[in-house]
Amino acid sequence: MPSDPRPRGVNRRSLLTAMGGAVAATGLAGVTGGTAAAQSLPLGSLTTGGSGSSSSSLGSGGGADVLPASEREPLELLLLGTLAGPMVEKLRVGIASCLVVNGAAYIIDCGRSAVTQYAATGLAMADIRDIFITHLHSDHVADYYNFALIGGVIGNSVDDKLVAPVGVYGPGDAGGLRAPNFDYPGFPVVGADVNPTPGTVEMTDRLHEAYAYTSNIFLRDNGPSGGPPDPRTLFVVRDIAIPDVGASFENTAPDMEPFLVMQDENVRVTATLVPHGPVYPSFAFRFDTDYGSVTFSGDTRLSENLDRLAAGTDTLVHEAINVEGSGLPPAFVAHNLESHVEVQEVGKIAQKAGATRLVLSHLGDYTGVIDEAKWKAWAQDGYDGEVIVGRDLQRLVLATR
Numbered sequence: 001m002p003s004d005p006r007p008r009g010v011n012r013r014s015l016l017t018a019m020g021g022a023v024a025a026t027g028l029a030g031v032t033g034g035t036a037a038a039q040s041l042p043l044g045s046l047t048t049g050g051s052g053s054s055s056s057s058l059g060s061g062g063g064a065d066v067l068p069a070s071e072r073e074p075l076e077l078l079l080l081g082t083l084a085g086p087m088v089e090k091l092r093v094g095i096a097s098c099l100v101v102n103g104a105a106y107i108i109d110c111g112r113s114a115v116t117q118y119a120a121t122g123l124a125m126a127d128i129r130d131i132f133i134t135h136l137h138s139d140h141v142a143d144y145y146n147f148a149l150i151g152g153v154i155g156n157s158v159d160d161k162l163v164a165p166v167g168v169y170g171p172g173d174a175g176g177l178r179a180p181n182f183d184y185p186g187f188p189v190v191g192a193d194v195n196p197t198p199g200t201v202e203m204t205d206r207l208h209e210a211y212a213y214t215s216n217i218f219l220r221d222n223g224p225s226g227g228p229p230d231p232r233t234l235f236v237v238r239d240i241a242i243p244d245v246g247a248s249f250e251n252t253a254p255d256m257e258p259f260l261v262m263q264d265e266n267v268r269v270t271a272t273l274v275p276h277g278p279v280y281p282s283f284a285f286r287f288d289t290d291y292g293s294v295t296f297s298g299d300t301r302l303s304e305n306l307d308r309l310a311a312g313t314d315t316l317v318h319e320a321i322n323v324e325g326s327g328l329p330p331a332f333v334a335h336n337l338e339s340h341v342e343v344q345e346v347g348k349i350a351q352k353a354g355a356t357r358l359v360l361s362h363l364g365d366y367t368g369v370i371d372e373a374k375w376k377a378w379a380q381d382g383y384d385g386e387v388i389v390g391r392d393l394q395r396l397v398l399a400t401r
Contacts, residue, residue: 065395066122069103075291075399076100077315077359080117082390084321084340084364086139092392093117094139095362097296097317101266101289104129107147108285108296114143115151120393125151126163130262131235132269133170133200134298135282145207148235153218153228165236169261169269170200171281172239176249178278181335197249199239208232240271242281247273252280258309261285272309274300277339284309291399295353299362301341302349310353315398317390319362320346322375326366340364343375347383357398358383361390 080096083089094111098118105127107114119125131147134140152162174197180187189196198206208215208231218228245256253275261269268288276282276299284306286295292314297306299319310316320343323333341349343360350358360379363370372389379387388396 066120068122069100069105069124069127072100072103073397073400074102075289075294075397077294077317077396077398078121078123079359079361079390079392079394079396080114080121081111081392082361082363082394083111083139083392084319084362086112086137086142088112092363094142096143097361098123099267099287099294100127101287101291103127104266106267106287107131109134109140110142110144110147111139112142115146117393118151119156121395124160126160128162128166129264129266130167130169132261132285133168134285134296135276135279136171136200136203137279137299140299141203145204145211148231149207149211149214152234153215153231162234165234167262168200168204168235168237169240170237171283172199172242173197173202174199174249174280178249181278201237201239204235204237240281240283242273245273247281249278249280252276252278252282253303253305256305258286258305270309272305274298274303274306275338276300279339286310286313294398295355297341299339301337301339302345307349307352310349310355313353313355315357315359315396316350316353316355317359317361318346318349320360320375320379321364321366322370322378323366328366344378344381347379347381347387350379350385351383355385357386357388359388359390359396363390 078098078100080098081093083092083094093113095109096111096114096117097108098121099106099108100123105123106129107118110131110133128147131144133144147166148162155161173195177189177196191198195202211231215231219230222228240261243256243259245254247254253273256272258270258272261271263269266289270286270288271283274282274284274297279299282298282300284296284298284300286293286309293312294315294317295310295313297316297318300306319340321336321340322343323336324344346360347358358379360375370389375389376387379389
């Protein structure tokens with residue numbers, strides 16, 4: 001079992017005091033550089049680099065890139081939200097991505113506002129094929145159940161809603177909780193009387209129960225024929241089975257080979273465990289298609305497992321944080337680097353993978369501002385390919401007809 005690099009004896013209060021407003025600032029109090037201020041305006045297509053991919057921002061104002069599935073290219077990546085962390089910020093929303101392959105939509109993580117952002121792309125709820133969840137931190141699942149609760153129950157103004165069960169693939173039960181990182185006892189255990197570490201299946205079952213009243217009222221108020229469906233029928237949920245490599249909540253990402261999660265006519269999805277602090281399981285996903293491959297790092301620190309999964313990928317979507325210039329104490333920086341990768345290091349990961357394109361998403365800057373020019377330069381260091389600093393509702397065309 002690998003040694004545990006976590007700093008012990010760190011005082012929680014001193015960390016929180018040192019963080020001050022900086023923790024909230026990971027939600028990006030401002031954005032500078034290039035055209036970043038136009039976060040959700042219909043900008044039209046713009047060239048992002050030498051590889052020939054194109055990028056644009058989507059918006060509800062009817063821009064050219066708000067497109068139905070029938071008008072999309074065979075492989076597109078839509079960055080629904082790019083924010084790191086569970087904070088509520090006005091300039092970015094929670095982490096969520098959508099890979100569109102032959103018109104079928106595959107959702108990767110469901111952070112705050114994922115359902116609204118998805119609707120803003122012009123895709124239909126009926127286009128959603130599967131949902132993949134990297135891990136069960138709140139910023140990755142905050143809007144998950146809304147795909148069924150409000151996206152699947154009653155059709156909108158064009159009568160769009162989920163029409164077939166959506167496959168959901170996510171982490172299983174962690175099996176236990178690691179000891180607190182901080183130097184005092186007495187932490188509460190939420191859910192101790194039921195199960196404090198539910199996986200995706202159990203979490204979904206509990207959400208069905210939590211919203212039982214509204215579901216029952218809608219069903220009875222609208223009738224069994226033509227009314228809203230039972231939300232329990234809208235998801236087919238699977239806890240991802242992990243190969244026997246000795247993984248556990250105490251050994252979260254042992255050395256392993258990528259393994260198959262699912263395969264259909266559009267995608268072959270493989271995964272690996274990645275180290276993300278005490279979180280277990282925490283996955284990275286790779287999608288191989290006839291038009292190229294896209295790998296999502298999930299939340300991770302530097303990881304040889306991710307290196308193996310991403311080897312030869314065309315597009316690497318990687319999380320990143322910046323602590324440079326933040327003035328935070330070394331103990332806090334070390335604590336964060338147990339879970340995340342500095343933007344200054346991400347380019348080296350993409351270079352090692354041989355990725356044509358590096359897309360930065362799940363962005364956190366502890367100075368309070370994402371300077372796109374700086375972030376791009378930092379990520380470009382040691383990397384020969386194209387760097388894209390992700391924006392909410394950004395469309396990336398990865399292959400054309």
